[in-house]
Amino acid sequence: MDKTLLQDKITKLKKEKNAIILAHYYQRDEVQEIADFIGDSLALSIEASKTNASMIVFCGVKFMAETAKILSPDKKVLLPVLDAGCPLADMATAENVMKMKDEIGDASIVSYVNTNVDVKMISDICCTSANAINVVKSLESKKILFVPDKHLGAYVKRNVSDKEIYLFDGYCAVHDSFNKQDIENLLAKYPNAKVCVHPESPLEVIELADFVGSTAGIIKYCKESSVKEFIIATENGIVFELKKQLPNKVFYTLGTKAICVNMKKTTLKNVADALQNDIYEINLTDEQIEKARKPIERMIAIKRQ
Ligand code: SF4
Structure with a gap:
């Protein structure tokens, strides 16, 4: 089935099932295109918990879908690819x-x-x-x-x-593979670029950063900066959102080493199949939900202080 047909199918099924689709910034471009919310893992789960959707399709990896279930125990949460895990x-x-x-x-x-x-x-x-x-x-x-x-x-x-x-x-094997030389090579080619680094990277990379932060933080920094070029030391999927929001700015990535294979497992077809067949449902016990929710709520309370 071609892309447009799949997208139409997903839109129709989403309505029928009262579902919302969440996509992490590291997902494939075509998956981000059909998502209701794009973001980093916790923000997505919090956003989904505020909706009246009955079903959440989480395009990401397993721990993210689990977090969505913990925060929305009454909703059905689906992970479209069973073995999309986080090493x-x-x-x-x-x-x-x-x-x-x-x-x-x-x-x-x-x-x-x-x-x-x-x-x-x-x-x-x-x-x-x-x-x-x-x-x-x-x-x-x-x-x-x-x-x-x-x-x-x-x-x-x-x-x-x-x-x-x-x-x-x-x-994280993706961020762990980044090194000082990668950044220095890019800076030699693009000396005016600002360096944005995710803190899952080694300290030698962080030391070269103009900004260190989460995916959402990196997007915000690039938006607010008057600079036009950025070196992005995190998974490449983020560039889709960066280009969408900032079409006049340029982003340089760390190439193929900055690809998370688990994040790229989910295709449009997987999303359509998930919606059609209610797969793969995340099932957690009441005890798991109750106990795992507490440390998340403690963190959220600190954010508000
Ligand atoms: S990039 Fe992939 S392996 Fe690394 S933390 Fe994220 S999901 Fe896990």
Whole structure:
């Protein structure tokens, strides 16, 4: 089926099922095109929870669809591709996180939203790449176990001096592959460009940044800047939204190393099939929802302070 027919089918099914489609910024362009909301993972789940849709189709990876279910337990949440997972999230299990906590002693577990439900259930508080520093600063506890991304954790550690921060040894293979040389090569070619870096990247990359922040933060920075050229050190999918919002600006990426294969698994056909056949439904128990919701709500409360 060609693209237009698939898009028409999706629009029709969406209406029939009272569904909304969420797409993460890292999704394929054609998937972002048909989404009702495009954004980063937590913002999408919060946005979806405010709607009266009965069904959420989450074009992203599993932990994102789980978060949507946690925040909208009464809605049916679908992940169009069963094996669209996040290797970073999968590195941390409740078991290996608890083992580390036992070794450290009395520490608060701060988990990045990029974790599976079992890890959220044992976390004291969640954080995003945008609020991680503020979340850690807000805690009374002096000892913090930061899970699962060691680069985001190292960035937090650098910015919070009065706490003992222990880092779980996880990483996103996409951002972890970025290095100083990548940025220096691009800067040699485009010396006027500003460098925007996602904090899942190594510190040597962060050190070269003009702006460090989440996907939404990077978009905001590029919008507000008077500069016309930007080097974007995060997954390439974000450039679709950047070009849409800022057609007169130019964005340079880190090429093929900045592609998350899991994020690119979802196609328009998968979205149409998901809507047609109600697949693949995210099922969480009441206990999972209740326990995993608490650290997310604690984080949201801090954002409002
Ligand atoms: S870009 Fe990295 S953190 Fe995001 S889904 Fe892919 S592997 Fe996970």
